[in-house]
Amino acid sequence: MSDTMVLTGLEPVIGLEIHVQLKTRTKLFCGNLNEFGAEPNTHTCPVCLGLPGALPVLNREAIALGVRAALGLHCSVHERSVFARKNYFYPDLPKGYQISQFEEPFATGGYIELPAMTEPVRIRRIHLEEDAGKSLHDRIDRATAVDLNRTGVPLIEIVTEPDLSSAADARDFLVRLRQALEYLDVSDLNMEEGSLRVDANVSVRRPGDPLGTKTEVKNMNSFSNVERAIEYEIARQRRLVSEGGSVYPETLLWDANRGEARSMRGKEESHDYRYFPDPDLPVVEIPDDWLAEIAVSIPEMPWDRVARFQADFGLAREHAEYLTATRDLADYYEATVKAGAPSADAASWTLGEVLKAVKSDEAGDLASLRVTPGLLAGVIVLQNQGRISRPIARQVFAEMLETGRPAEQIVEERGLAQVSDQGALEGWVDQVISANPDAVERIRGGEAKLMGFFVGQVMKLSGGKADPRELASLLKSRLS
Numbered sequence: 001m002s003d004t005m006v007l008t009g010l011e012p013v014i015g016l017e018i019h020v021q022l023k024t025r026t027k028l029f030c031g032n033l034n035e036f037g038a039e040p041n042t043h044t045c046p047v048c049l050g051l052p053g054a055l056p057v058l059n060r061e062a063i064a065l066g067v068r069a070a071l072g073l074h075c076s077v078h079e080r081s082v083f084a085r086k087n088y089f090y091p092d093l094p095k096g097y098q099i100s101q102f103e104e105p106f107a108t109g110g111y112i113e114l115p116a117m118t119e120p121v122r123i124r125r126i127h128l129e130e131d132a133g134k135s136l137h138d139r140i141d142r143a144t145a146v147d148l149n150r151t152g153v154p155l156i157e158i159v160t161e162p163d164l165s166s167a168a169d170a171r172d173f174l175v176r177l178r179q180a181l182e183y184l185d186v187s188d189l190n191m192e193e194g195s196l197r198v199d200a201n202v203s204v205r206r207p208g209d210p211l212g213t214k215t216e217v218k219n220m221n222s223f224s225n226v227e228r229a230i231e232y233e234i235a236r237q238r239r240l241v242s243e244g245g246s247v248y249p250e251t252l253l254w255d256a257n258r259g260e261a262r263s264m265r266g267k268e269e270s271h272d273y274r275y276f277p278d279p280d281l282p283v284v285e286i287p288d289d290w291l292a293e294i295a296v297s298i299p300e301m302p303w304d305r306v307a308r309f310q311a312d313f314g315l316a317r318e319h320a321e322y323l324t325a326t327r328d329l330a331d332y333y334e335a336t337v338k339a340g341a342p343s344a345d346a347a348s349w350t351l352g353e354v355l356k357a358v359k360s361d362e363a364g365d366l367a368s369l370r371v372t373p374g375l376l377a378g379v380i381v382l383q384n385q386g387r388i389s390r391p392i393a394r395q396v397f398a399e400m401l402e403t404g405r406p407a408e409q410i411v412e413e414r415g416l417a418q419v420s421d422q423g424a425l426e427g428w429v430d431q432v433i434s435a436n437p438d439a440v441e442r443i444r445g446g447e448a449k450l451m452g453f454f455v456g457q458v459m460k461l462s463g464g465k466a467d468p469r470e471l472a473s474l475l476k477s478r479l480s
């Protein structure tokens, strides 16, 4: 509990609205490409420009992706939903209205569980809508340019219940939501490019009181900024309310550079938008057989995978969470175990060497890594059998990254196999003993901790190949 909570007795209440661009080939109601970064105003047509007489035609792929997201997030998907016009004027909205869903969204009633919270965070609804265009304030001196390529790009808006009570929980919710959507493969989820956008609704109240007046904070381009913005707004409202003031319902814009949220406009209410069903579009119907078809395409979700990894592979929850952070990583780990690596070793290699390699790689993804799960299992097994030491295994792994060759081959060709032959070991031990008479005297005189020094010297001499167990017993008998 933070100091302000103690001082003011006011608890925060937070609900999130998350816009997610769907990765369809084309826009929601016309055939223009849904593509980020194209030359401005090249992906437009009479439909998305709202020219008179142009009629929207619904993109089936967008519905399918939206339904997949909704099912993955435990929502009920409705057989019938309705597109409505949300009317407002803005330079990036050529039609003067946005096609959205209002009274009858296609999905309601989902949830995500957070380990830190006893109750799940409920998802009130998910609806489909089209994106607006984009105002660009840095293209033309003292003027605003408008790019309408984004106009009509399909979005789902995910609306939570006001179930969150701290900025940290809100962030955790977002991390898990993004992870779930990544598993479901419905969006690029790139916050910098705007394919994932978060609005945070914040209020404070005395515990047990009805909900307080909320503000809505927008314009955060990373999860850390969402967290900072919520923290800022909670602190501001607590100060305000505890000094006897009241919160004005407004929309605030987060300024990350200054670390503050500034008022953009008074909060509009739904009646301001004059919603009405779009007469140009039929009711959306999602028949049972289509729903069933989409349901079978839902992958095992991250929370289920965490539980299974713990149960099947004996992993600690924390490790299971790391390993399931992305679907690719979890697949990679699981394939390594299937290829014969013990699950604990596979976990430490995947979270250690493999992730390090991915991070330092230019392509930066697992798919392009030359060490496939099968190859990784190979090096792990060699080490487990005692054929190579851990340092040698690391060296072999580095070479596998370069060449994509199997560990067995590298060990064979470069003579890296561990040496447990007594004659060879004795040769190295003799050399080290005669080169370090002082140390020999001291260890015989009782300085037991010098053993590490001798082991290290022999290892160095042997190029890391001396069998550590054989070496330890040999050194013991020679130095006592």
Ligand code: ADP
Pocket (backbone or CB within 6 Å): 013, 014, 015, 016, 017, 159, 160, 161, 162, 163, 201, 202, 203, 211, 212, 213, 214, 269, 270
């Ligand atoms: P509006 O009609 O103003 O958009 P909604 O009831 O549709 O408000 O809720 C929008 C979002 O705000 C939801 O995520 C909801 O959980 C959240 N919310 C609603 N009331 C509050 C409140 N008093 N404090 C914080 N969040 C709230």
Ligand code: MG
Pocket (backbone or CB within 6 Å): 017
């Ligand atoms: Mg709203």
